[in-house]
Amino acid sequence: MDNTPTRPSTSAEDYVKVIYDLQERGTGPVTISGMAERLSVANSSVSSMLRKLTDLGLVEHRRYGTVSLTEAGTKAALSVLRRHRLLETYLVAELGYSWDEVHDEAEILEHVVSDKFVDRIAAHLGDPDVDPHGDPIPSAEGDIAERASVLLSDAVEGTSGVVVRVNDNDPELLRYLADIGIGIGMTVTVVERQPYAGSVQIVVRARAGADERPRSLGLVAAEALWIEPGGA
Template identity: 70%
Template sequence: MGTASNRPSTSVEDYVKVIYDLQERGGAGPVTTSRVAERLSVSNSSVSGMLRKLGELGLVEHQRYGDVRLTSKGNRLALAVLRRHRLIELYLVEALGYSWDEVHDEAEILEHVVSDQFVERIADRLGDPTVDPHGDPIPTRDGEVVARDTRLLSHADAGTVGVIVRVNDSDPELLRYLADQRIAIGMRVEVVERQPFGGPLVIRLGAPGAQRDQPIGLVAADALWIAPGQEAGEQRETHAVRNG
């Protein structure tokens, strides 16, 4: 079991985690210096300097002005950090009553200081869960991630039916907005209409007999991932939204 003292620095762990997340979510294209800088709220020059260090450590492949890619070593490190982060988030929600918009910043701190033994105790206590409160997959102890057929709600055509299985967790205000709108992981969703010229989507939420229609802007729709073709009973509704 590893301890916090024999791990790479906090900065190194944060960088590989962000690069992995940008790679894994896709959507906006290749991982670039500017995208990493935007996510971490630092300058491009700071990112360039750190990428050189990560390259020397064998964690990334990056040519100047080119895309950034994790090596297999960098990928393993990123998955280890993500496992700690996402298990901590889930523990904060399930055991301590945090709401889903509160856990990200807490986990950002704790993931660097807790021991691997502590994290595995959390996993055992929670029954080896596979997803965190935002539906993000939790890597296994062996660094595997269960693949799921998902797509962004913003990319779904009218008539698409599925289940909300994941939400981007980088914006607490957006998470609070979704909670206020009673939009949660595990809900059945149908795309009723796509308004033209970048207008909102009209979605139908809930099981037959208890449905409601409501518009949702593209920014919010671009943060929600659905599993098309599923019904709500097929998705384990582990994480009811706790709104404070």
């Protein structure tokens, strides 16, 4: 007899993952409109799905209120995030994918691979803590490492730190960052904030002792980068 817990449907997994991701990135309360924008669906579609998730005990949501995950919903979200982020890591490390290619591929694979398969990937890769975009990978037990970081867009002038995380939702943005030479592990210093011009002036150093390169980032890019202040 198979005692493996039944997974939520693909749609349910997508929704709890998005809710968790929005909570994790600290962009404010999770709302129906925010989820609709992220999922590229109508508000009515989100409302309908939230009612189903509430009935399943995965979500807490009151009409016109914010959205949050229950304990069961958080567990389901961490499970699918573990699959997604380990798959991204494997695709980059073993199959030569670039960091802008893996998100959509992992979106498909995360719903069909078994937890046993993903655990084998984790063991093969040496149980990595983060994926290629710096997103923390939950353990098989659902634990996730916390790392002190701030959005580059929120960093004050003079702040220096190491890039530890990049939002992976927009492949074009990832390609842009790669083209201008900004990636995980690089040190950045905020030289000047120009909020009315919609930009942040920074200098980037790829490694210790390397030359610093000035860069001007729009706020969309700056809002997609997390740095660990003082980590330089």
